[in-house]
Amino acid sequence: MEITFRFFASLSERTGATEGKVDLPGDATVRDLWDELGSRFPTLAEIGFTPMVACDMEYADWESPLRGVREVAFLPPVSGG
Amino acid sequence: MEITFRFFASLSERTGATEGKVDLPGDATVRDLWDELGSRFPTLAEIGFTPMVACDMEYADWESPLRGVREVAFLPPVSGG
Amino acid sequence: MFRLQRQPIRLDELVQAVREDGHGAVAIFLGTVRNHNIGRKVLNLEYEAYPAMAVREMERIGRLVLEQYDVDRLAMVHRIGRLEIGETSVAVVAASAHRAAAMEACRCAIDRLKETVPIWKKEIFEGGEAWIEGAGGPMRPL
Amino acid sequence: MFRLQRQPIRLDELVQAVREDGHGAVAIFLGTVRNHNIGRKVLNLEYEAYPAMAVREMERIGRLVLEQYDVDRLAMVHRIGRLEIGETSVAVVAASAHRAAAMEACRCAIDRLKETVPIWKKEIFEGGEAWIEGAGGPMRPL
Numbered sequence: 355m356e357i358t359f360r361f362f363a364s365l366s367e368r369t370g371a372t373e374g375k376v377d378l379p380g381d382a383t384v385r386d387l388w389d390e391l392g393s394r395f396p397t398l399a400e401i402g403f404t405p406m407v408a409c410d411m412e413y414a415d416w417e418s419p420l421r422g423v424r425e426v427a428f429l430p431p432v433s434g435g
Numbered sequence: 436m437e438i439t440f441r442f443f444a445s446l447s448e449r450t451g452a453t454e455g456k457v458d459l460p461g462d463a464t465v466r467d468l469w470d471e472l473g474s475r476f477p478t479l480a481e482i483g484f485t486p487m488v489a490c491d492m493e494y495a496d497w498e499s500p501l502r503g504v505r506e507v508a509f510l511p512p513v514s515g516g
Numbered sequence: 517m518f519r520l521q522r523q524p525i526r527l528d529e530l531v532q533a534v535r536e537d538g539h540g541a542v543a544i545f546l547g548t549v550r551n552h553n554i555g556r557k558v559l560n561l562e563y564e565a566y567p568a569m570a571v572r573e574m575e576r577i578g579r580l581v582l583e584q585y586d587v588d589r590l591a592m593v594h595r596i597g598r599l600e601i602g603e604t605s606v607a608v609v610a611a612s613a614h615r616a617a618a619m620e621a622c623r624c625a626i627d628r629l630k631e632t633v634p635i636w637k638k639e640i641f642e643g644g645e646a647w648i649e650g651a652g653g654p655m656r657p658l
Numbered sequence: 659m660f661r662l663q664r665q666p667i668r669l670d671e672l673v674q675a676v677r678e679d680g681h682g683a684v685a686i687f688l689g690t691v692r693n694h695n696i697g698r699k700v701l702n703l704e705y706e707a708y709p710a711m712a713v714r715e716m717e718r719i720g721r722l723v724l725e726q727y728d729v730d731r732l733a734m735v736h737r738i739g740r741l742e743i744g745e746t747s748v749a750v751v752a753a754s755a756h757r758a759a760a761m762e763a764c765r766c767a768i769d770r771l772k773e774t775v776p777i778w779k780k781e782i783f784e785g786g787e788a789w790i791e792g793a794g795g796p797m798r799p800l
Binding site (some may be wrong): 526527531535537538539540541542543544545546547548549550551552601602604613615618619622623626 | 669677679681684689690692693694743744755757760761764765768
Binding site for chain 2 (some may be wrong): 636
């Protein structure tokens with residue numbers, strides 16, 4: 355299945371990517387996607403925080419299954435306000 | 436000694452007076468002034484609250500001596516805001 | 517800035533006057549004239565003050581709040597005279613580097629204003645009018 | 659009213675849009691760009707958002723606050739793009755009949771915004787620039 359990923363702020367700066375597509379098996383979880391992205395973007399290993407994750411714009415956790423999800427966003431700790 | 440009194444809001448409406456002067460003995464207190472005003476303005480007996488008192492614009496109490504005070508204000512419970 | 521005024525309160529101007537470049541947080545409270553009170557339809561309000569003492573008392577509250585909270589600037593402005601529904605009767609603005617102090621200072625300032633600043637409102641409602649008597653604050657003598 | 663905007667936030671307009679005639683209290687919080695942070699001289703800020711999710715998240719916070727507090731109306735507006743020192747980056751406005759609810763709702767809304775709304779600031783300071791990473795809120799996964 356094809357999942358769109360999105361990076362924001364320092365994550366997109368580190369990777370040089372704001373979004374892209376990954377093809378994953380049907381039982382994949384957020385963590386599997388992150389691992390896949392880690393091999394595509396080695397600089398992800400250098401970030402100094404654990405991102406938050408949103409599946410289709412709802413906060414999710416690392417074990418969330420991706421079946422039925424279109425877009426997964428990895429979010430640095432937010433700093434709005 | 437001569438003391439200026441001031442009434443505000445419902446107190447001035449009740450009495451028809453906003454200010455005036457009272458001559459009192461040198462050892463008089465706020466309560467003495469109030470008693471004197473009570474005989475001058477009988478409608479003061481009808482008010483439904485105990486006024487706050489300010490001597491020269493500082494909150495004071497009923498037993499405060501008036502020596503050295505120029506102006507005593509009787510204040511309905513405040514309702515600004 | 518602590519004052520009474522007959523003119524409408526211009527919020528943008530007030531914030532500009534209070535805020536400085538070191539401030540990341542501005543907390544504001546506005547009291548506004550509402551169209552109902554204790555079941556009555558309110559038509560408008562009239563505010564009266566003991567002017568010199570009201571300003572002194574706002575200044576006293578200001579000093580106290582600036583001591584008690586980590587805020588740099590505080591403004592309290594109260595209207596007097598006749599106000600229509602929807603108008604702002606009082607504005608409190610507190611500015612500081614961080615938000616918690618600004619919000620707590622703003623709350624403390626408006627709470628104290630309502631307890632001790634010698635201002636009174638008369639309510640003109642459908643069928644009559646009445647001076648509103650506050651609950652009385654901690655300074656209320658016996 | 660929950661939105662992101664590139665244009666400056668006009669506070670008077672925002673208050674007009676939120677306040678209704680039954681409201682006696684409006685509590686406002688403004689976040690403003692300050693000229694220093696952790697010992698650095700800040701030149702300006704750039705805000706980035708995950709736009710659709712940020713608005714959804716502000717709406718979710720809005721529903722929660724309106725349920726939890728006795729307030730009628732809430733607005734949250736956040737700037738994105740480049741902001742200069744002194745500009746307002748976020749405005750939260752809560753309106754209700756009475757003041758305690760308005761002030762508590764305003765506080766809750768800005769606290770939650772800072773925890774969960776996907777917006778980030780990049781600080782451009784003397785000698786460099788850096789994305790600011792928040793402390794992370796309660797929704798932060800392991």
